[in-house]
Amino acid sequence: MNHPAAGLPAPDGTLDPDDWTALRAQGHRMLDDMFDYLASLRERPVWQPAPEAVRHGFREPLPHQPAGLEQAHARFMREILPYAVGNAHPGFMGWVHGGGTAVGMLAETLAAGLNANLGGRNQIPLEVERQIARWMRELFGFPESASGVFVTGTSMANLIGVLVARTATLGPTVRREGVASRQSRLTAYTSSCAHGCIAQAMDIAGLGADALRRIPVDRDFRMDPRALRAAIAADRRAGFTPFLIAGTAGTVDVGAVDPLDTLASIAAEEGLWFHVDGAFGALAMLSPELAPLLHGIERADSIAFDFHKWGQVPYDAGFILVRDGELHRQTFAADVAYLSRETRGLAADSPWPCDFGPDLSRGFRALKTWFTLKVYGADRLGAVIARTCEIARHLARRVQTEPALELLAPVALNIVCFRFRAADAQTSDRLNAAIAIALQESGIAAPSTTRVNGALAIRAAIVNHRSGVADVDRLCDAVIETGARLAATGHAQWATRSISDNPLRDALDPAIRQSCFP
Ligand SMILES: *Cc1c(COP(=O)(O)O)cnc(C)c1O
Numbered sequence: 001m002n003h004p005a006a007g008l009p010a011p012d013g014t015l016d017p018d019d020w021t022a023l024r025a026q027g028h029r030m031l032d033d034m035f036d037y038l039a040s041l042r043e044r045p046v047w048q049p050a051p052e053a054v055r056h057g058f059r060e061p062l063p064h065q066p067a068g069l070e071q072a073h074a075r076f077m078r079e080i081l082p083y084a085v086g087n088a089h090p091g092f093m094g095w096v097h098g099g100g101t102a103v104g105m106l107a108e109t110l111a112a113g114l115n116a117n118l119g120g121r122n123q124i125p126l127e128v129e130r131q132i133a134r135w136m137r138e139l140f141g142f143p144e145s146a147s148g149v150f151v152t153g154t155s156m157a158n159l160i161g162v163l164v165a166r167t168a169t170l171g172p173t174v175r176r177e178g179v180a181s182r183q184s185r186l187t188a189y190t191s192s193c194a195h196g197c198i199a200q201a202m203d204i205a206g207l208g209a210d211a212l213r214r215i216p217v218d219r220d221f222r223m224d225p226r227a228l229r230a231a232i233a234a235d236r237r238a239g240f241t242p243f244l245i246a247g248t249a250g251t252v253d254v255g256a257v258d259p260l261d262t263l264a265s266i267a268a269e270e271g272l273w274f275h276v277d278g279a280f281g282a283l284a285m286l287s288p289e290l291a292p293l294l295h296g297i298e299r300a301d302s303i304a305f306d307f308h309k310w311g312q313v314p315y316d317a318g319f320i321l322v323r324d325g326e327l328h329r330q331t332f333a334a335d336v337a338y339l340s341r342e343t344r345g346l347a348a349d350s351p352w353p354c355d356f357g358p359d360l361s362r363g364f365r366a367l368k369t370w371f372t373l374k375v376y377g378a379d380r381l382g383a384v385i386a387r388t389c390e391i392a393r394h395l396a397r398r399v400q401t402e403p404a405l406e407l408l409a410p411v412a413l414n415i416v417c418f419r420f421r422a423a424d425a426q427t428s429d430r431l432n433a434a435i436a437i438a439l440q441e442s443g444i445a446a447p448s449t450t451r452v453n454g455a456l457a458i459r460a461a462i463v464n465h466r467s468g469v470a471d472v473d474r475l476c477d478a479v480i481e482t483g484a485r486l487a488a489t490g491h492a493q494w495a496t497r498s499i500s501d502n503p504l505r506d507a508l509d510p511a512i513r514q515s516c517f518p
Contacts, residue, residue, distance in 0.1 A: 094447055142323055
């Protein structure tokens with residue numbers, strides 16, 4: 001009989017390989033390719049658009065016959081790996097993306113091999129997740145009775161925060177009765193710079209996005225406490241039931257931190273739930289020099305954050321921590337026969353993570369997080385976080401010394417918003433949008449854009465542990481060069497230029513250029 005290719009299933013009807021030795025060798029090659037990828041990131045463009053032929057290749061019909069692991073791996077190397085977003089690359093500064101680590105990758109591989117389902121039951125993987133919850137209680141000064149579970153990301157964690165706050169206000173019976181049965185409408189408060197997922201959480205929770213009041217911010221983009229008090233009072237007079245203040249530790253646009261301690265006091269005086277969206281910012285607690293900026297976070301009723309951003313854990317690894325663990329459980333736990341609990345056997349060791357959120361089947365996100373914290377230690381991760389802020393300050397200083405550039409927001413943490421100066425506001429928006437695209441397509445650096453006080457800003461978020469001073473200097477140089485060249489050509493061409501006449505084309509290393517501009 002012919003030896004099937006590595007990974008092809010054995011004739012016994014299972015999906016295990018016929019030849020473990022061949023699979024093992026192939027597996028080592030796959031792992032080696034990923035080590036090579038991570039070790040040589042700098043030799044690649046940050047990002048490159050996928051050719052249409054590659055995109056088209058993923059529209060094939062359902063494959064009915066086996067193709068072999070080597071072939072699938074070769075296709076991955078050729079057509080998937082080169083066309084990812086590039087957030088592992090040190091030149092990636094768009095949105096808020098973590099860089100990941102080789103350690104996290106290995107841990108994720110172990111987790112996949114174990115194939116543990118962390119919904120519940122009597123198993124040590126759950127103890128690993130509980131260990132992370134204990135560490136997070138310690139980090140944020142939360143009591144023993146606080147609960148914590150992994151979720152996909154902060155969008156889901158914020159939704160859970162809103163739902164537990166809803167239970168706190170209306171009682172667990174709201175789960176059966178629904179909010180429509182209540183006379184008075186619940187209202188929540190967040191800053192005008194809060195992430196859109198908080199409004200979405202209000203929507204999904206059945207409270208309506210309109211019931212989220214957007215409180216104005218001060219010059220540093222922090223929620224204005226006086227405006228907050230006024231909005232709560234106005235809603236009470238109008239017959240609404242204020243129930244939640246959602247502060248932000250690290251806004252997505254500029255990295256501002258709301259005055260958390262003041263918000264905690266207002267929530268306490270008003271009897272409202274105090275939730276903190278600390279998607280990336282909350283882990284600044286790991287850095288002794290940054291932690292004081294988050295003063296007051298320890299008074300929150302719930303904190304949502306991501307290990308996959310500043311924590312450098314591979315995607316995805318969001319987390320929700322709730323001070324009143326019992327209330328958290330009452331928001332989600334359900335009594336169904338097939339999930340009944342025992343004191344011994346596999347159904348022991350209750351409560352389970354499925355009692356604290358909408359997910360029943362769940363992966364072992366805790367393992368890659370546990371490995372990351374164990375292998376690097378909290379202090380080292382905190383130092384990486386502090387270093388990203390230093391690099392952001394370096395970029396801000398450079399922007400301020402370059403006559404062609406203008407800083408658009410103060411740099412509180414790791415995000416720098418700036419622009420290339422132009423004659424007028426409208427030209428500026430179009431020019432800076434074109435610069436950001438040219439940079440992304442050049443493969444040199446990948447910033448994103450946002451609006452600051454209405455103006456389009458080039459936004460660099462330094463999240464990746466691999467990003468250094470040289471990377472932000474390269475970004476800065478590239479913005480100046482592209483800005484000057486584009487400005488010299490005039491509007492009409494900005495949108496219509498193709499990638500092949502990208503003004504940064506000649507600035508690239510020849511090897512990278514070949515891969516970016518084939
Ligand atoms: C990234 C981010 C979110 C969303 O988190 P996900 O993990 O992408 O779901 C929410 N709030 C802020 C401030 C963020 O930066």
